[in-house]
Amino acid sequence: xxxxxLSEITKSITDLIMPFVFMFGLYLLFFGHxxxxxxxxxxxxxxxxxxxxxxxxxKGGVEIYINRERSHLFEAAGALLFxxxxxxxxxxxxxxxxxxxxxxxxxxxxxxLSGGNIVLYNIGIALKVMAGLFMVFFILSxxxxxxxxxxxxxxxxx
Amino acid sequence: MVEIILIVLMSFMLIxxxxxxxxxxxxxxxVSLGAVxxxxxxxxxxxxxxxxxxxxxxVDILTLVILIRATIxxxxxxxxDIRGFFPFAVLLVLLIILTxxxxxxxxxxxxxxxxxxxxxxxxxAHGLVETGAANIxxxxxxxxxxxxxxxxxxxxxTAVVGAVAILRRKAKQDG
Numbered sequence: 001x002x003x004x005x006l007s008e009i010t011k012s013i014t015d016l017i018m019p020f021v022f023m024f025g026l027y028l029l030f031f032g033h034x035x036x037x038x039x040x041x042x043x044x045x046x047x048x049x050x051x052x053x054x055x056x057x058x059k060g061g062v063e064i065y066i067n068r069e070r071s072h073l074f075e076a077a078g079a080l081l082f083x084x085x086x087x088x089x090x091x092x093x094x095x096x097x098x099x100x101x102x103x104x105x106x107x108x109x110x111x112x113l114s115g116g117n118i119v120l121y122n123i124g125i126a127l128k129v130m131a132g133l134f135m136v137f138f139i140l141s142x143x144x145x146x147x148x149x150x151x152x153x154x155x156x157x158x
Numbered sequence: 159m160v161e162i163i164l165i166v167l168m169s170f171m172l173i174x175x176x177x178x179x180x181x182x183x184x185x186x187x188x189v190s191l192g193a194v195x196x197x198x199x200x201x202x203x204x205x206x207x208x209x210x211x212x213x214x215x216x217v218d219i220l221t222l223v224i225l226i227r228a229t230i231x232x233x234x235x236x237x238x239d240i241r242g243f244f245p246f247a248v249l250l251v252l253l254i255i256l257t258x259x260x261x262x263x264x265x266x267x268x269x270x271x272x273x274x275x276x277x278x279x280x281x282x283a284h285g286l287v288e289t290g291a292a293n294i295x296x297x298x299x300x301x302x303x304x305x306x307x308x309x310x311x312x313x314x315x316t317a318v319v320g321a322v323a324i325l326r327r328k329a330k331q332d333g
Binding site: 028032033034035036037038039040041044045047048051055075079082083086097099102108109110114115116117118121122124125128129132133135136137139140141 | 208209211212213216217219220223224227286288289290291292293295296297299300301304305307308311312314315317318321322325
């Protein structure tokens with residue numbers, strides 16, 4: 001058996017609940033304009049799934065899904081997606097931050113497409129928050145501060 | 159009924175915050191801080207703000223995990239009480255003065271729950287038609303107040319870049 005991470009019980013439970021937590025995050029993300037939720041909360045929950053995997057399975061377990069390079073990519077992609085959707089009003093001849101897609105699809109309230117640009121904004125924010133928070137946790141947990149003599153030094157955790 | 163629940167929750171919050179301040183052990187401080195966070199989210203829920211309640215719960219869990227795992231997991235040491243009598247007395251007097259003035263200000267505040275800003279009424283009346291989003295919070299933060307959200311995203315990006323830049327270089331030098 002793999003000795004890294006926590007005990008076998010924790011690993012089994014994590015395996016069981018991981019997809020449900022991920023699904024809940026995706027629900028908050030895609031229905032954030034119809035029900036309580038939104039991009040930020042969804043991003044934090046998605047980051048929480050990866051942090052749960054890191055805690056239960058160790059560093060090797062999470063690198064199947066996401067690592068530092070992919071976090072950088074996701075974070076930049078989220079920020080650029082947000083800016084691009086915000087600029088889409090300029091490209092179509094209206095103002096910055098104009099809700100272009102809503103004006104396109106008209107008044108289908110309480111449907112998935114009714115929010116227009118808001119869904120895309122939520123996706124961008126969720127990507128950004130997920131990658132950013134996971135990266136902060138990952139870096140903080142692989143480095144630790146040790147006291148050597150009178151100086152504080154940062155060491156990579158084994 | 160809601161007011162009674164709010165008062166009970168807030169008094170529990172005060173007790174938990176005092177425990178977090180006064181306990182000698184860093185781990186139990188952090189656990190009491192988590193209790194404060196959960197009660198804040200319940201308060202938001204009873205005040206009718208489920209969006210903020212969700213954000214508060216998930217951010218609280220994440221903060222606790224990061225605090226326990228990344229900062230104090232191997233450096234648990236009890237905190238010594240080094241406060242003298244004089245600073246404590248000054249603090250107490252300042253707190254009493256602040257409480258008296260704060261209670262006096264309470265009379266000038268509008269009644270609890272009355273709307274102060276006219277723009278909020280406009281958002282509530284026209285939000286669904288103009289943005290199409292049934293969740294008014296999403297409609298406001300991503301459509302009417304889009305610039306704010308853009309700035310917030312920039313702040314988060316800068317914070318993460320700063321954390322990565324500070325923590326990465328020294329770890330790399332160490333090998």
